[in-house]
Amino acid sequence: MNRQTDPHKLTQASTPVGTHAGYMPGFGNDFETEALPGALPQGMNSPQRCNYGLYGEQLSGTAFTANPPERTWCYRIRPSVKHSHRYEKIDLPYWKSAPCVDPDVISLGQYRWDAVPHSDEGLTWLTGMHTMTTAGDVNTQVGMASHIYLVTESMVDDYFFSADSEMLVVPQEGRLRFATELGIIDLEPKEIAIIPRGLVYRVEVLEGPARGFVCENYGQKFELPGRGPIGANCMANPRDFKAPVAAFEDREVPSNVTVKWCGQFHTTKIDQSPLDVVAWHGNYAPYKYDLRTYCPVGAILFDHPDPSIFTVLTAPSGQPGTANIDFVLFRERWMVAEDTFRPPWYHKNIMSELMGNIYGQYDAKPQGFVPGGMSLHNMMLPHGPDREAFDKASNANLGPDKLDNTMSFMFETRFPQHLTAFAANEAPLQDDYIDCWTSLEKKFDGTPGKK
Numbered sequence: 001m002n003r004q005t006d007p008h009k010l011t012q013a014s015t016p017v018g019t020h021a022g023y024m025p026g027f028g029n030d031f032e033t034e035a036l037p038g039a040l041p042q043g044m045n046s047p048q049r050c051n052y053g054l055y056g057e058q059l060s061g062t063a064f065t066a067n068p069p070e071r072t073w074c075y076r077i078r079p080s081v082k083h084s085h086r087y088e089k090i091d092l093p094y095w096k097s098a099p100c101v102d103p104d105v106i107s108l109g110q111y112r113w114d115a116v117p118h119s120d121e122g123l124t125w126l127t128g129m130h131t132m133t134t135a136g137d138v139n140t141q142v143g144m145a146s147h148i149y150l151v152t153e154s155m156v157d158d159y160f161f162s163a164d165s166e167m168l169v170v171p172q173e174g175r176l177r178f179a180t181e182l183g184i185i186d187l188e189p190k191e192i193a194i195i196p197r198g199l200v201y202r203v204e205v206l207e208g209p210a211r212g213f214v215c216e217n218y219g220q221k222f223e224l225p226g227r228g229p230i231g232a233n234c235m236a237n238p239r240d241f242k243a244p245v246a247a248f249e250d251r252e253v254p255s256n257v258t259v260k261w262c263g264q265f266h267t268t269k270i271d272q273s274p275l276d277v278v279a280w281h282g283n284y285a286p287y288k289y290d291l292r293t294y295c296p297v298g299a300i301l302f303d304h305p306d307p308s309i310f311t312v313l314t315a316p317s318g319q320p321g322t323a324n325i326d327f328v329l330f331r332e333r334w335m336v337a338e339d340t341f342r343p344p345w346y347h348k349n350i351m352s353e354l355m356g357n358i359y360g361q362y363d364a365k366p367q368g369f370v371p372g373g374m375s376l377h378n379m380m381l382p383h384g385p386d387r388e389a390f391d392k393a394s395n396a397n398l399g400p401d402k403l404d405n406t407m408s409f410m411f412e413t414r415f416p417q418h419l420t421a422f423a424a425n426e427a428p429l430q431d432d433y434i435d436c437w438t439s440l441e442k443k444f445d446g447t448p449g450k451k
């Protein structure tokens with residue numbers, strides 16, 4: 001090449017660097033992807049005839065007039081009306097929706113559970129979903145539910161969508177595959193996935209048994225939190241969110257589609273797989289995120305920020321600054337603050353806090369909050385470090401200290417959370433949790449300078 005006579009010749013990359021095979025990077029991007037060449041119309045959404053004889057169809061995740069609208073155009077073998085027939089109600093007795101206030105259950109209290117054990121029963125994503133708490137009202141699209149899933153069997157010719165909710169999935173054990181209309185997400189512990197409202201999928205077990213947590217968000221979609229003075233970097237970076245590339249199957253077998261709609265479950269029989277979207281473009285899609293890419297920001301001289309500093313995703317409510325749900329991550333990090341009580345302080349909160357442990361040990365509770373376990377500190381109920389954590393943090397020599405081998409999270413909602421009968425009576429509730437603060441003694445005797 002003669003550089004002098006061809007000064008504008010550019011060298012073009014052939015492969016995107018660092019992207020994961022099968023996924024497209026970015027949060028809320030307007031993606032486009034096709035599983036067959038030429039399946040995606042260019043320059044328009046609704047041509048008179050789509051390539052390959054596909055049907056064009058829009059999936060709207062927001063009102064048409066929302067700003068910005070979230071929608072995806074799908075080009076599929078059959079339109080969705082062919083994947084929906086007459087419905088009959090079915091019962092999934094362990095999957096509850098708000099409002100679900102059991103008169104025989106006391107939700108007022110501080111609660112903690114060990115990991116819910118697996119049983120010999122074969123359970124799918126649907127039958128293995130066990131609701132722990134509900135908050136708000138699914139019919140008015142506010143609030144949430146928290147669930148534990150115990151999954152040992154793949155869904156076969158069985159599909160599901162929730163019209164009620166966006167599902168935030170937090171695996172703790174095992175590996176799952178979410179085969180969705182818009183592509184495949186493989187998920188393992190230390191990752192999370194978001195499955196949007198209305199998206200059809202089946203869940204397969206890649207490595208079982210699988211256990212994890214789900215936050216079912218009845219309200220506005222999760223988004224990245226405002227960063228304020230933190231600026232453009234750290235916390236969850238948009239490039240680390242991954243949406244799947246298009247994937248489809250052309251399989252004509254009797255199949256069931258189960259639909260969660262206004263807290264009730266219905267099933268419909270169809271003659272083929274509904275996972276038949278050959279190409280799509282838009283900004284309403286499932287995605288996953290690796291929690292190990294979360295860059296925590298914290299105190300670097302003294303004191304302790306609010307836990308909101310660790311927000312990964314937030315689902316807004318109608319009230320600015322007050323989330324329907326915050327998803328907050330407590331992961332490995334350095335503690336360096338001087339002359340500071342470093343664990344989370346004692347407090348009461350108008351928001352209600354449901355925590356889960358993915359692995360390791362949580363700094364405010366060295367004992368008892370185990371991987372797979374959960375805790376609930378409900379609206380305006382006091383909580384904080386147990387006696388051991390208090391003593392240790394009050395007397396530690398404060399050098400730089402790495403909190404290692406720890407990953408817990410919180411589903412924090414503005415609404416009080418109500419325990420299900422399963423959470424109160426069947427799940428392994430720790431009856432003595434409230435006693436973890438009993439041995440905190442009065443130290444005050446009026447002597448100045450005493451610590």
Ligand SMILES: [Fe+2]
Nearest residue numbers: 349353377383
């Ligand atoms: Fe708290």
